[in-house]
Amino acid sequence: MIQVRALRKHYQVHERAPGVGAAFRSVFRRTYKTIAAVDGIDFDIAAGERVGFLGPNGAGKTTTLKVLSGLLHPTSGQVSVDGHEPRRREDAFLKKIMLVLGQKQQLLWDLPPSDTFELNRAVYDVPLPQFRETMRELEELLELGDLVKKPTRTLSLGERMKCELAAALVHRPKVLFLDEPTIGLDVSMQATVRAFVARYNERHGATILLTSHYMEDVQRLCPRVIVIDKGLLVYDGPLDQLVARIRPDKRIVFRFARPVDRSDLGAFGTVVRHDAGESVLDVHKDAVNRVVTQVLAQLPVSDLTVENPPLEEVMSELFARHRA
Amino acid sequence: MSVRATVRAFPTLLRIGFADAVAYRAEMIVWILATTMPLVMLALWSAVAQDQPIGRYGQPQFVAYFLATFVVRQMASSWAFYEMNFEVRNGTLAMRLLRPVHPLWAYAAESLAGLPFRVLVAVPVAMVTLAVVGRDAVTHDPTSWALWAVSMLGAWLITLWVNLVIGCLAFFMESSMKLMDAWLVFFFVLSGYLIPIELFPARLRAVVDWLPFRYQIGLPVEIMTGVHPSYAEILELLARQWAWVAIGFGATLLAWRRGLRQFAAYGG
Numbered sequence: 282m283i284q285v286r287a288l289r290k291h292y293q294v295h296e297r298a299p300g301v302g303a304a305f306r307s308v309f310r311r312t313y314k315t316i317a318a319v320d321g322i323d324f325d326i327a328a329g330e331r332v333g334f335l336g337p338n339g340a341g342k343t344t345t346l347k348v349l350s351g352l353l354h355p356t357s358g359q360v361s362v363d364g365h366e367p368r369r370r371e372d373a374f375l376k377k378i379m380l381v382l383g384q385k386q387q388l389l390w391d392l393p394p395s396d397t398f399e400l401n402r403a404v405y406d407v408p409l410p411q412f413r414e415t416m417r418e419l420e421e422l423l424e425l426g427d428l429v430k431k432p433t434r435t436l437s438l439g440e441r442m443k444c445e446l447a448a449a450l451v452h453r454p455k456v457l458f459l460d461e462p463t464i465g466l467d468v469s470m471q472a473t474v475r476a477f478v479a480r481y482n483e484r485h486g487a488t489i490l491l492t493s494h495y496m497e498d499v500q501r502l503c504p505r506v507i508v509i510d511k512g513l514l515v516y517d518g519p520l521d522q523l524v525a526r527i528r529p530d531k532r533i534v535f536r537f538a539r540p541v542d543r544s545d546l547g548a549f550g551t552v553v554r555h556d557a558g559e560s561v562l563d564v565h566k567d568a569v570n571r572v573v574t575q576v577l578a579q580l581p582v583s584d585l586t587v588e589n590p591p592l593e594e595v596m597s598e599l600f601a602r603h604r605a
Numbered sequence: 606m607s608v609r610a611t612v613r614a615f616p617t618l619l620r621i622g623f624a625d626a627v628a629y630r631a632e633m634i635v636w637i638l639a640t641t642m643p644l645v646m647l648a649l650w651s652a653v654a655q656d657q658p659i660g661r662y663g664q665p666q667f668v669a670y671f672l673a674t675f676v677v678r679q680m681a682s683s684w685a686f687y688e689m690n691f692e693v694r695n696g697t698l699a700m701r702l703l704r705p706v707h708p709l710w711a712y713a714a715e716s717l718a719g720l721p722f723r724v725l726v727a728v729p730v731a732m733v734t735l736a737v738v739g740r741d742a743v744t745h746d747p748t749s750w751a752l753w754a755v756s757m758l759g760a761w762l763i764t765l766w767v768n769l770v771i772g773c774l775a776f777f778m779e780s781s782m783k784l785m786d787a788w789l790v791f792f793f794v795l796s797g798y799l800i801p802i803e804l805f806p807a808r809l810r811a812v813v814d815w816l817p818f819r820y821q822i823g824l825p826v827e828i829m830t831g832v833h834p835s836y837a838e839i840l841e842l843l844a845r846q847w848a849w850v851a852i853g854f855g856a857t858l859l860a861w862r863r864g865l866r867q868f869a870a871y872g873g
Contacts, residue, residue, distance in 0.1 A: 347699070350703060351702070351703075352699050352702055352703070352868070353868075354866060370702065372610070372705040375703060375704065375705040376705055378703075379703065380699075380703055382699070382700075385696065385697055385699065385700060386697075386700070387700040387703070389621065389625060391625055391628035392621070392624055392625055392628060396621055396624060399617060399621070400617060400618070400621045401704070402617075403613070403614040403616075403617030403618070404614045404617075404618075404704045404705060404706040405704070405705060406610055406613065406614070406705075432628075
């Protein structure tokens with residue numbers, strides 16, 4: 282569905298030092314710097330896949346999504362989305378895709394979202410019966426209710442994002458680029474958006490490429506991740522393999538019936554956190570069974586959980602290694 | 606987007622554009638009031654012409670001319686450059702580019718969508734004109750009215766192209782708002798908005814005839830008030846007006862295509 286070969290996108294950025302003098306000089310003479318936002322990346326995504334696109338701020342994620350959706354012309358390289366070259370922005374291509382930017386909106390600010398839905402119906406040339414069916418489905422899945430009748434400017438951030446998603450899907454795109462769709466949302470709204478994206482993918486077989494700084498979004502939605510840093514590809518593969526490769530540890534959380542000393546735990550693994558009633562230990566995955574058995578035998582354990590290390594830590598370590 | 610599909614979507618674009626234009630009713634009325642300069646000029650020139658006419662302009666002719674100017678300005682205006690500047694600078698143009706309708710069509714529809722509201726203001730002024738200065742203030746010739754309609758369309762298109770070209774320059778300059786200020790200085794002086802072109806010195810008039818400004822305001826007003834004695838004269842001026850329409854169209858497409866390559870779609 283999506284093929285990217287040796288994609289590069291370089292920008293010319295105007296630079297100047299702070300201060301009035303520099304501002305005045307920049308009127309007559311400007312210096313420009315070339316920024317390699319994306320510097321030669323390759324990947325393929327099959328139809329119906331849900332892929333997380335990860336990287337720190339400024340890694341080139343949003344630039345890549347903008348190239349894939351035809352907003353930016355690549356400096357070099359080949360990009361194909363369902364057989365289309367995005368930069369041509371052919372109607373047939375635009376009718377198959379949608380880019381949702383968590384920090385930009387397509388909803389008409391002064392009008393109710395229902396007007397944006399109607400506008401999209403007209404410009405995407407969606408037949409009326411299909412439009413009604415799609416809206417019924419979206420209103421049910423996103424619990425839109427009366428939100429669609431209120432002026433957009435009066436909606437909360439979460440309500441607006443639900444309506445943004447609905448507006449983006451009026452024409453049932455086959456490919457959905459989601460850039461930080463849960464940014465700024467509360468935990469429950471994040472869960473709603475995640476569940477919705479998963480159901481849309483399952484129902485319509487849509488291909489989804491998602492960027493998010495909330496690792497929960499990625500863990501819940503994306504079996505595969507593509508990681509970039511400073512415009513370069515760092516990893517492309519299953520999320521669990523990435524975790525296993527970077528952090529072959531498991532995190533064991535012990536809760537104790539009575540306080541224990543930190544020194545009692547040091548022998549079993551790396552103590553990440555310790556207080557009187559609870560301790561967190563990182564242990565190599567092969568040693569989990571042995572450690573659990575030993576701790577249960579030696580210490581007054583009342584409860585325990587075994588989990589993967591937080592994805593945030595895995596990513597930090599991956600970027601640190603890449604930059605080293 | 607194919608022309609057929611765009612034409613099909615156009616009524617919805619107009620309807621939504623109208624709803625958007627009237628979302629802030631008070632602001633809309635204030636904006637319309639801000640275009641009442643011809644009424645100020647009317648008072649000024651009427652006072653000047655109190656004792657003796659200037660050229661063939663006595664008080665009634667000035668009243669008719671500036672009320673017609675007000676009507677034409679209302680009906681042939683566009684502020685698309687303002688929206689474009691904002692959208693290019695903060696990157697929201699990206700959302701328009703994702704839709705399969707050409708953004709220039711969308712800007713045109715939005716400009717046109719404000720027309721019904723402006724007509725609501727312009728029609729009473731036209732009625733007052735007729736009541737105050739009599740039916741002879743405007744032409745009675747149906748052919749001239751047909752040519753007036755053509756000149757109005759031309760005037761609106763030139764104004765729209767100017768807005769879009771200046772809007773597109775934001776791709777290169779990041780903000781082109783001041784360029785519109787500069788354009789408006791020439792527009793106010795050379796379009797017939799403040800002074801009828803007929804009263805310009807002959808040499809300046811010869812230059813103005815070749816510039817686009819007159820065809821944004823002056824020509825429709827002149828046809829409406831029956832200034833031109835022959836169809837041949839009107840047709841010659843219309844030919845120049847539509848030459849500017851064609852030049853403006855070409856310039857708009859060129860600025861758009863070149864500019865879009867510069868578009869950085871700022872912001873996440």
